[in-house]
Amino acid sequence: MPEDGKDFVSQVHGISVHLTGVAVHTIKEYALAAGDRETGGILVGRYDGHGNNVTVSEATTQSKDSRSGRTWFQRGVHGLKDLLQSRWRHGEYYVGEWHSHPRAAPEPSANDIKEMRAISKEISYRCPKPVMIIAGTSAAREVYLSASVFERGGLVRLQESSVSSET
Numbered sequence: 001m002p003e004d005g006k007d008f009v010s011q012v013h014g015i016s017v018h019l020t021g022v023a024v025h026t027i028k029e030y031a032l033a034a035g036d037r038e039t040g041g042i043l044v045g046r047y048d049g050h051g052n053n054v055t056v057s058e059a060t061t062q063s064k065d066s067r068s069g070r071t072w073f074q075r076g077v078h079g080l081k082d083l084l085q086s087r088w089r090h091g092e093y094y095v096g097e098w099h100s101h102p103r104a105a106p107e108p109s110a111n112d113i114k115e116m117r118a119i120s121k122e123i124s125y126r127c128p129k130p131v132m133i134i135a136g137t138s139a140a141r142e143v144y145l146s147a148s149v150f151e152r153g154g155l156v157r158l159q160e161s162s163v164s165s166e167t
């Protein structure tokens with residue numbers, strides 16, 4: 001069943017993040033499939049509006065060199081360079097990270113914030129405002145998403161917007 005896209009905004013910061021239905025579907029499906037272990041990957045898409053409007057068109061699934069436990073996830077890098085090179089030809093780039101919180105709220109942990117801050121400073125990502133999506137799952141197999149953006153080292157929490165998306 002196709003998923004609807006999702007929109008997240010911060011009116012105060014003038015920042016918006018759009019997740020396509022495809023990206024939402026991948027995140028939900030793999031967050032649930034990973035059971036009691038965290039899983040995750042990178043977000044691919046594009047920036048518009050001087051970097052303030054992000055479209056996430058794709059979420060990758062866990063690369064095989066990733067490691068995880070009940071409350072931690074260490075994303076690997078296997079295959080990502082080739083994937084990003086092929087997306088780059090279509091004008092799409094690395095825009096951030098996602099990971100799951102099995103049977104927990106999609107609240108960024110202190111460690112999540114530390115890692116994203118490091119990424120936002122890492123030149124090789126060339127990504128000044130990385131997006132962080134967290135997928136919290138429930139025992140009833142529901143998935144709740146949160147979205148944050150890192151701007152100048154600070155965490156900006158976005159609110160889910162009720163405006164419906166077409167893609």
Ligand SMILES: [Zn+2]
Nearest residue numbers: 101108109112
């Ligand atoms: Zn986390």
